[in-house]
Amino acid sequence: MPIQAPSLDLIPVLPEIILAAVALALLVGGAVLRREDPRLGGVVSLLAVAGAAWASITLWDREGEAEVLGGMVATDRYAVFFRLLILAATATTVGLAHHYFQRTPEDHRGEFYPLLLLAASGMTLLVSAANLLMVFLALEVLSLSLYILTGFSPRRPASQEGSMKYFLLGAFSSAFLLYGIAMAYGATGTTSISGIGRALAGRTEAPALALVAMGLLAVGLGFKVAAVPFHQWTPDVYQGAPTPVTAFMSAGTKVAGFAALLRVFMVALHPLQWEWRPFLWGLAAITMVVGSVLAIAQSDVKRMLAYSSIAHAGFILVGVTAASQAGISAAMFYLVAYVAMILGAFGVVLVVSGRGEERTGLPAYAGLAERSPALAGLLALFLLSLAGIPPTAGFIAKVSVFSAAIQAGYWPLALIAVLSSVVAAYFYIRVIVLMYMEQPEESAGLLTSPAAGIALAPAALATLVLGVFPSLLFTVLETASVLRL
Amino acid sequence: MKVFPWLSVVTFVPLAGAAVVLVLPKGRDALYRWVALVASVATFVIALGMLGAYDAQARGFQLLERATWVESLNFRYVLGVDGISLFLVLLTAFLMPLAILASWKVDRGVRYFMVAMLVLETAMVGSFLALDLLLFFFFFEALLFPMYLIIGGWGGERRVYAALKFFLFTMAGSAFLFVAILFLYFRADPHTFDLVELQGLALPAVTARWLFLAFFVAFAVKVPLFPLHTWLPDAHTEAPTAGSVILAAVLLKIGVYGLLRFNLSLFPEASAYFRTFVMVLAVIGIVYGAILALAQRDVKRLVAYSSVSHLGFCVLGTFAFTTEAMTGGVIQMVNHGLSTGALFLLVGMLYERTHTRDLDQLGGLGTVTPALAGFLLVVSLSSLALPGLNGFVGEFLVLIGTFPVHRALTVVATVAIVLTALYLLWAFQRIMHGPLRAEQVRHPDLSIREYAILVPIVAAIVFVGLFPKPLLDRIEPSVEDAARTVQDAGPAPALGLEVP
Numbered sequence: 001m002p003i004q005a006p007s008l009d010l011i012p013v014l015p016e017i018i019l020a021a022v023a024l025a026l027l028v029g030g031a032v033l034r035r036e037d038p039r040l041g042g043v044v045s046l047l048a049v050a051g052a053a054w055a056s057i058t059l060w061d062r063e064g065e066a067e068v069l070g071g072m073v074a075t076d077r078y079a080v081f082f083r084l085l086i087l088a089a090t091a092t093t094v095g096l097a098h099h100y101f102q103r104t105p106e107d108h109r110g111e112f113y114p115l116l117l118l119a120a121s122g123m124t125l126l127v128s129a130a131n132l133l134m135v136f137l138a139l140e141v142l143s144l145s146l147y148i149l150t151g152f153s154p155r156r157p158a159s160q161e162g163s164m165k166y167f168l169l170g171a172f173s174s175a176f177l178l179y180g181i182a183m184a185y186g187a188t189g190t191t192s193i194s195g196i197g198r199a200l201a202g203r204t205e206a207p208a209l210a211l212v213a214m215g216l217l218a219v220g221l222g223f224k225v226a227a228v229p230f231h232q233w234t235p236d237v238y239q240g241a242p243t244p245v246t247a248f249m250s251a252g253t254k255v256a257g258f259a260a261l262l263r264v265f266m267v268a269l270h271p272l273q274w275e276w277r278p279f280l281w282g283l284a285a286i287t288m289v290v291g292s293v294l295a296i297a298q299s300d301v302k303r304m305l306a307y308s309s310i311a312h313a314g315f316i317l318v319g320v321t322a323a324s325q326a327g328i329s330a331a332m333f334y335l336v337a338y339v340a341m342i343l344g345a346f347g348v349v350l351v352v353s354g355r356g357e358e359r360t361g362l363p364a365y366a367g368l369a370e371r372s373p374a375l376a377g378l379l380a381l382f383l384l385s386l387a388g389i390p391p392t393a394g395f396i397a398k399v400s401v402f403s404a405a406i407q408a409g410y411w412p413l414a415l416i417a418v419l420s421s422v423v424a425a426y427f428y429i430r431v432i433v434l435m436y437m438e439q440p441e442e443s444a445g446l447l448t449s450p451a452a453g454i455a456l457a458p459a460a461l462a463t464l465v466l467g468v469f470p471s472l473l474f475t476v477l478e479t480a481s482v483l484r485l
Numbered sequence: 486m487k488v489f490p491w492l493s494v495v496t497f498v499p500l501a502g503a504a505v506v507l508v509l510p511k512g513r514d515a516l517y518r519w520v521a522l523v524a525s526v527a528t529f530v531i532a533l534g535m536l537g538a539y540d541a542q543a544r545g546f547q548l549l550e551r552a553t554w555v556e557s558l559n560f561r562y563v564l565g566v567d568g569i570s571l572f573l574v575l576l577t578a579f580l581m582p583l584a585i586l587a588s589w590k591v592d593r594g595v596r597y598f599m600v601a602m603l604v605l606e607t608a609m610v611g612s613f614l615a616l617d618l619l620l621f622f623f624f625f626e627a628l629l630f631p632m633y634l635i636i637g638g639w640g641g642e643r644r645v646y647a648a649l650k651f652f653l654f655t656m657a658g659s660a661f662l663f664v665a666i667l668f669l670y671f672r673a674d675p676h677t678f679d680l681v682e683l684q685g686l687a688l689p690a691v692t693a694r695w696l697f698l699a700f701f702v703a704f705a706v707k708v709p710l711f712p713l714h715t716w717l718p719d720a721h722t723e724a725p726t727a728g729s730v731i732l733a734a735v736l737l738k739i740g741v742y743g744l745l746r747f748n749l750s751l752f753p754e755a756s757a758y759f760r761t762f763v764m765v766l767a768v769i770g771i772v773y774g775a776i777l778a779l780a781q782r783d784v785k786r787l788v789a790y791s792s793v794s795h796l797g798f799c800v801l802g803t804f805a806f807t808t809e810a811m812t813g814g815v816i817q818m819v820n821h822g823l824s825t826g827a828l829f830l831l832v833g834m835l836y837e838r839t840h841t842r843d844l845d846q847l848g849g850l851g852t853v854t855p856a857l858a859g860f861l862l863v864v865s866l867s868s869l870a871l872p873g874l875n876g877f878v879g880e881f882l883v884l885i886g887t888f889p890v891h892r893a894l895t896v897v898a899t900v901a902i903v904l905t906a907l908y909l910l911w912a913f914q915r916i917m918h919g920p921l922r923a924e925q926v927r928h929p930d931l932s933i934r935e936y937a938i939l940v941p942i943v944a945a946i947v948f949v950g951l952f953p954k955p956l957l958d959r960i961e962p963s964v965e966d967a968a969r970t971v972q973d974a975g976p977a978p979a980l981g982l983e984v985p
Contacts, residue, residue: 369594389630390623399619399667400558406667414667418660425656429633429649436597437637437645471555478557 012059012068012075012128015052015083019121022048023114030110038101041113042094048117049091052124056083067130071192074263079128081332081480082259085339086127086252088458090120092343093248095455096350100244102449103355107153107242116248119145123252127259132181132191132217132268135260139177139224142256143170146249150241156357162240169223169233177220183213184268193268200271214269214276218283221264224257225313228287235298238306239360243353246302247346250309251339258316258335262328265320267483273323280321281413287314288420295427301349302360304427305342308386311424312338318417319401322408329481330400333473337385337393337466344382344459348375351452365431367440375446376435378460383428385463388421393466491535491548492564495574496610498528499581503603506596514595518585521599525581528606532578539571541959544966546616546681554620559676563617568963569815570613572956573742576822577613577735579945581606583938584727587830590837591639591725598639602727605631609735613742618666619678621747622659625739629655632728632736640723647716647723654716658706665699669751684750684970690758697755700748701763707740708800710763711770714793721789726833729785733792733829734822741799741818745811745967749803753971756804761891763804768894771797775904779911784835784842787912788828791868794901795821801898802883806971810886811964816956817879820949824868824876827942831861834935835916838928844912849921856931858917860939865909867946870902875949 010017026044030036059080067074093116101108122142129135147170151163185191187209188199200210223230238246269276291311298304316338319331352368352375353360369376385392398421402414466473502524506517539547546565554560566574584602591598608628615621629652637648670676673686688696706713717737721729749756774794781787795817802814834857836842839850851858863874870876880902888895931939949956 369597384630390627395623395626396555402664403558403667403670406664407671411664411668415660415664418664419657422653422656422660426649426653429652433637433645433649436634437648470560471553471557474555474557 009068011055012062012073013125014055014059015087016121016125018051018055019048019117019124022051023117023121026117027111027114030114036108036110038098038105038108038112041110042098042101045094045113045117046091049087049094049120052120053084053087056080056087056124067192067194071195072129072131072134073125074128074130076483077480078259078263078483081476082127082255082335083124085255085336086120086123089248089251089255089339089343090116092347092455092459093244093252095451096244096247096343096347099449099452099455100242100350102451103447104153107155109152112149112152115145115149118142119149119248120252123256126256129260129263130193132184132193132196132264135193135264136174136178136181138256139260140174142253143174143224146245146253149245150237150249152245153242153357156240158236158240159242160240162237165233166237173220173223173230176216176223180213180216180220183209183216187213193263196268197270200269203271210269210272211275214272215279217264217269218276218279221257221261222283225254225261225316226310227283227313227317228290228310231287231291231310231313234310235303235306238309239300239302243302243346243350243357247343247350250305250342250346254309254313254316255335255339258313258320258331262320262331263483266323266328270323277321277323280317281410284314284317284321285413285416287311287317288417289314292420292424295424298427299362300360301362301365301431302346304431305345305349308424308428309342311420312342312386314420315398315401315417318405318410318413321410321413322401322404324404324408325481326407327401327404328483329474329477330397330404332477332481333400333466333470334397336473337397337463340459340462340466341382341385341392341394344378344456344463345386347452347456347459348379348382351375351446351448354447362431362434363441365434366438368435371440372446372448375448378456380432380435381460381463383431385467387425387428389425391464391467393463393470396467396470488548489538490550491531491538492550492566492614495528495531495535495578496564496607496614498531499524499603499606499610502527503600503607506599506603509596514592517596517599518589521603522582522585524603525578525585525606528610529578529582532575535566536571536575539566539959544962549616559678560619561617561677561679562620563679564611564614564620565616566614568959568961569742569745569967571959572815572819573613573735573738574610576738576819577606577609579941580730580734580822580826583826583830583942584730586934586938587730587833588725588727589934591727594638598635601631601634601638602731605635605731609731609739612739616680617678618669618680618683618747621680622663622666625662625743626659628736628739632732635728635731636720636724639725640728642723643719644723647719650716651720654706654713658703658713661699662703665696668696680747680750686751688752690754693752694755694758697748697752697759700751701744701759704740704743704748705766707743708737708796709740709793710766710797710800711773711793714770714774717793718786718789721792721829722783722785726829726836729788729829729833730826733788734826737792737796738799738818738822741796741803741814744800745803745814749967749971753973756971757806760804760806764801764887764891764894767797767800767804768898769797770794771801771898771901772904775901775908779904779908781908782844784832784844784847784912784916785829787844787908788825788832791828791905791908792821792825794905795825795868797901798880798883798898801887801894802879805883805887805890806968807886807890808961808965808968809882810890811968812957812960813879813882813884813886815960815964816949816953817876817883819956820867820875820879820946823942823946823949824864827860827864827939827946828868830938830942831857831864834931835861844915846922847916848919849917850928851917852921853928854930856936860931860943861913861917863943864946865913867950869906869909873947873950875946875953877950878953
């Protein structure tokens, strides 16, 4: 029997190839030239991101098989859409990192940008993974890079501590995921996402192994998206990591994690939806409530935003729980809005925190409106969007996930969600109170830079424009939210 | 023929003004004030144009504007005006320039203050004109934040507490509204937020009642109805003058307007079911507000509690379901906006002079500032419903229309009118008569700017009092339609409180 070699059409993974190649070139180049110029790294990274984005865009109208490279990589618009979102987040992060290294040049080492690009390639691979093994592989690529990036500011013990915690708990969750994959293979004889879906679709009752697999996969992916009760690492890691990394992590990991979670649950485990919907229902509810309530007690803005990002994972899970086309597209809209606002919020936090990232406590925000009206205005916009107040993207995002839930008959879940957002509004508003209604402790101006401004402007623009003209994105989502498997 | 989009223009001109203020160069406070004033006056002129374009003979919504907002989800942009919203928009546009004039002496963060005021105006006008539930909710939520900033940024000593309380109360109320709106959207086939299309929706009685309550809570917080009123005295007292004026004159009306526009028309049967319950709450508010007003030493708090009392009349009239009472309720909304708005303006002017709002610290000012005293008297009389001034028309119609429906409640509400006279005149006496305190001998009387604020508002008070016909002619047909919807649903007395 002739062995059929898998086709070697690498175009569908060109974005990842570009990212990884540039990352390696930067690493080697830095070592050979013995020059660690943060500006050079940033510019090259931006070029790599632009190249990857271009490669992704050409995949948008790609005809042909749904899965390529031996069924490992999906070529649907869903993957392209999420790739672009992650690349946008990466580009913003490069801008923020540039600001960070301008302020603290001694923190820079040549590995930073390569690791960032590798993490990004892991994320983009994750969103296009069509096989659970690829999911695992991509997840490891992004996680390993992020573990190191978290510990990237050597003078702050919190950074090291966060890195260690993230690594230990992350490794633990990877084990869960891997075990889940093994169980899924045991139940169906395949690790292909669409294959598992087909194998399960024929059964009249769900095999016990498949249910165990479902639970383990939910735990593994729930860890990555920081759903309660798998969220314990989030506050420490978000607080400890250098703020550009926090921004990147909070946006990118969540997007990639949810993209994989949606694909796994909506395709592979779709036949089991009556088993996993109640499970995710509970997960969504507890995540929203715990995230919102615990955020109130925080006095450090990075920690507060960490809990807020946990709560947002809950809101997105509401869309997943609906398990409908409307739910997928709502969750995708939410993720876009979330990326814009969380990157923006962490971006402002970065600028405010100053050299050595010492001023991340709430008092640093007192009277910010007087010290820097532009920064205060931006942060107010992002916080309002996180709180879901019109006319921001966060409002439309909430409308769409809640309506998907109500459409699926989950109105109690929607009510819990709305009430959690009221609780959440309290702590977002508290920061705005501080900025606009209190006197500043110090009157010194803030060190801003054009890089930070250029990075934040698109986020602010997206937050506003998607709030007023959401149809711009919904039109794209009509085709992008279709999982072609 | 392409008609002029009056409603969109009147809604968004203030926002455009805000954008202009925002891009002006730094440190030009006077310029910000003037731009804001011009924008708000322009809005008023456009609102008058809208009044001219409104056809008093026609029924239903007019000057409709429809556009698609999000195609795939059937979110729409629908604006329309009827006799009920017409005068509320006009009131908003009329008071905003006066409120901006009254804030002429705000000297800290002038730019942001003016931006917040103008954004607030857009949100308020939009709330009154939106005929799509999601669009309404959009504006309804959007007005929260600027109001919050105005109270918290430029208010009195306990402003942060008051602003937060205001924000959280309203936000919690609207959470229920939000879920109910989404629920309705999916009940409709095809899914829609369009108010007119949703009116025909057949709902099971129990579902409709729950939805009614969800809407009701959101609006009752805004009105505010007893026992959800506790945020109001704090917010009013701590807000700067312009904030109090807009809060009392317009924001509270959105609550009553919401009840009238959405609760009655979407859930007529449930409205009939809860009718007595709501009327009882309204009357409790009327009496309780009046009694509390009587006990206040802080003038601003006194006026705030009087708002609770007066808004009770609006709700009472609305839920009496007779054309007279409901017309009275709408007129009362406009009147309360004029007279309580004026009261807050006057209290603000008083405070600028004396730096106290404590009734025990005031006295004898009538001899120092006779013009201010004169205006305060006229406005107080209007607020206590003296015949010939505007307040009378509304309260009279409400009581006349409620009497055949529920005598006992009407009688109790009437008693409160006496209390109103008592607290307002007593306050007037304590401020303007009696011995003059030594430190308050040298206060200037009204300035030209203050005359410019007060004369138009008093003119409006007298005009509505003597010649309410133009208002009634336009309000009545719209209210009749609303009344007919609920009456058709049949009187279903609840709680057994009906008096034979």
